[in-house]
Amino acid sequence: MAQAIDFYFDFSSPYGYFMSERIDALAERHGRKVRWRPVLLGVVYQTIGSVPTPSIPLKGPYVLHDIERSARFLGIPYRAPAAFPVATQAAARAYYWLHERDCPLARRFAHAIYRAYFVDGRDISAPGEVLAVASELGADRDALAEALGGEALKARLRDECQAAIARGVFGSPTVFIDDEAFWGVDRLPQIERWLADGRF
Amino acid sequence: MAQAIDFYFDFSSPYGYFMSERIDALAERHGRKVRWRPVLLGVVYQTIGSVPTPSIPLKGPYVLHDIERSARFLGIPYRAPAAFPVATQAAARAYYWLHERDCPLARRFAHAIYRAYFVDGRDISAPGEVLAVASELGADRDALAEALGGEALKARLRDECQAAIARGVFGSPTVFIDDEAFWGVDRLPQIERWLADGRF
Numbered sequence: 001m002a003q004a005i006d007f008y009f010d011f012s013s014p015y016g017y018f019m020s021e022r023i024d025a026l027a028e029r030h031g032r033k034v035r036w037r038p039v040l041l042g043v044v045y046q047t048i049g050s051v052p053t054p055s056i057p058l059k060g061p062y063v064l065h066d067i068e069r070s071a072r073f074l075g076i077p078y079r080a081p082a083a084f085p086v087a088t089q090a091a092a093r094a095y096y097w098l099h100e101r102d103c104p105l106a107r108r109f110a111h112a113i114y115r116a117y118f119v120d121g122r123d124i125s126a127p128g129e130v131l132a133v134a135s136e137l138g139a140d141r142d143a144l145a146e147a148l149g150g151e152a153l154k155a156r157l158r159d160e161c162q163a164a165i166a167r168g169v170f171g172s173p174t175v176f177i178d179d180e181a182f183w184g185v186d187r188l189p190q191i192e193r194w195l196a197d198g199r200f
Numbered sequence: 201m202a203q204a205i206d207f208y209f210d211f212s213s214p215y216g217y218f219m220s221e222r223i224d225a226l227a228e229r230h231g232r233k234v235r236w237r238p239v240l241l242g243v244v245y246q247t248i249g250s251v252p253t254p255s256i257p258l259k260g261p262y263v264l265h266d267i268e269r270s271a272r273f274l275g276i277p278y279r280a281p282a283a284f285p286v287a288t289q290a291a292a293r294a295y296y297w298l299h300e301r302d303c304p305l306a307r308r309f310a311h312a313i314y315r316a317y318f319v320d321g322r323d324i325s326a327p328g329e330v331l332a333v334a335s336e337l338g339a340d341r342d343a344l345a346e347a348l349g350g351e352a353l354k355a356r357l358r359d360e361c362q363a364a365i366a367r368g369v370f371g372s373p374t375v376f377i378d379d380e381a382f383w384g385v386d387r388l389p390q391i392e393r394w395l396a397d398g399r400f
Binding site (some may be wrong): 047049050056057058059061062065066069071072073165168171181183184186187188190193 | 247249250254258261262265270272303370371381383384387389390393
């Protein structure tokens, strides 16, 4: 069995959302599994001295336009959220808590969080909304609520962010295939060829 | 006749070089001409408060690797230059001087400068090398040398950079089709569809 693909993303990243709608099927066509790894771009940006793209002159307005065009190009439903970007600690912590208990549920939760934010306009920065999305999928709301306030889960997400940075992650989405990094949903054609032909 | 496509680039930009090897044939398949517009990314970066990508932690090393992989993916000859990025004032000024006298020669010169830098490892930041490339193509070396030292040509390039920034250019390559901006050689698939189908 070939090594699993690692998929790093922030729940507030539109290009990460687009990748999330494609990467599992693409990997499956090539006999690969995918490990989903939510991280906090804010922590990454502090490390490399970057700022959220929407705040950059010229580039910010372009990217907001490119996100909507790229959604149409890829055929993925998308509505620009009222607040963007937002904090995604609660969503990412909830993901890791679910993942330790029920992997398929964690995957469904990740899809549901992305669609709640980028299609339905829900405020995924609010812990209450994160708990609502999880319980709609059948998760134990009270247990998750208690875990979200605890130190263990905070430490887990901190460790995941540091591990991602140590591996070279500087943006969302970043996909690793056998330690080869691909940054951005626009690398899908290169990812496809890498999986089909091996290195090129 | 459909409106010409505008192609903004810096002669020190590898992704701009890749686009230069594709944009004319792509435009021609859709009945369009291309206006080539060299600019100075350094001036653009001063305006938006950015720095050259190779100097950014994590992102810099990734991008240097991505450039070589993207060249192989696109099937374009590429060898990483010893010095990168380099100043491209002389090359850009020479382009505009040639363009006022002989448009096809200016296009051949732009290709030759890009290939001199990204294939043959020549130092295109040196005015002497720029003059050599131009005279190899049949340009009047002495007249160009005199123009390169003059205020008129400096002002012309300054104006081109300001016009590009005013239009929203923040990186290389940027392609405009009917005022729709596409940044990056990885937007070639979107450019192709835009030309084929009109807006999408």
